[in-house]
Amino acid sequence: MKPGPVLRAVFRAPVWLYDHGLGRLLGHRFLCLTHLGRRSGRAYRTVLEVVGARDGEYFVVAGLGEGADWFRNLRARPPVEVVIGARRFAPRHRVLSEAEAVEVFARYEHRNRWVRPVLHRVLGKLLGRPYDGSAEARARMARQLPIVGLREAGSGRPG
Template identity: 45%
Template structure:
C-alpha cells in the first residue's frame, strides 16, 4: 500500500487555515476531531467519496491504522469544512461493511477512472475490477458517514 509522506498529507491543512479550502473543491474535506489520548483538536484533510447537503462520506484508506479513525471512534463529535462553506459540527459513524460497500459501489459508478487508480494505490485490486465489490472490501476500506448538523442561520 502506498503511504503518503506526512508533510505532503498535511500540506492541504494550511489551505483551510488560510480560508482557501475551496480551492480543493468538494472532493476534499477538513475533518477536525479530538485526540483520544490528548484531548487536543486534530485536523486531517480527506478525500470525499460522496457529498450531499447534510451527509459526507469519507474512507479510511489505511483502515484501522488511521489515527483520525481511532479518534472518531472514541469521540464521534467532529467539525467538517467542505469547499468554501463554513465549518459545521457533525457526527461520525463508521458504516458496517455491507453499507460501506454500497457507498463504494456508487463511488465507482460515478468516478470509474478515480476508482481504477485508487485500487492499486490502496492494494485493493477489487476496487479497480469490473465485478461487484465483495463485502470483505468493506472490512478493509472503512467508510465513515459524517452527518452534518444544520447550519445556524
C-alpha cells in the same frame, strides 16, 4: 516507518489550505475534519477525500483501516468540526454498514471510472491483495476500510 519531511509536507499541504481560509479551492471533493486525540485531547485536523454524499451526509474512507489515527479518535470522542467548500459545521458521525459502504463505493468507482486502473492498484496496496472491483472485492474492502458518514449535528438521520 515514518514518512520523511518532504512527504510529510506534501500530506500537510491540504491542511495548510484550510488553515489559510483556502479550503474552498478543494471544493466538495475533500473535507477537513477536526477531531480530538483519544489520549491527549489535543485537536487535530485531517483532510479526507469525500467518496460520496447524500442528503447532507458526506462519506469518507478510513484508507488505513480501523488503525487510522483519525478513525480511532472518532471512536473515542465525537468529531469537533467539518469544513467542506465554504461550509463549516459541528458534525456527528456514524460508521456505515457493510451494505451501505459497498453501495457508496460502487457509486464512487462508477463516477471515477476513467481512473479505475489506478484506483484498483491503490486499493490493492491498501488491502494487501489485488482489487478488481468485483462485488466480492468491494465487500472485502468494506470490511477492511470503514466508511464514515459525517453530517451536521441535529440534522437528518441519527448517527
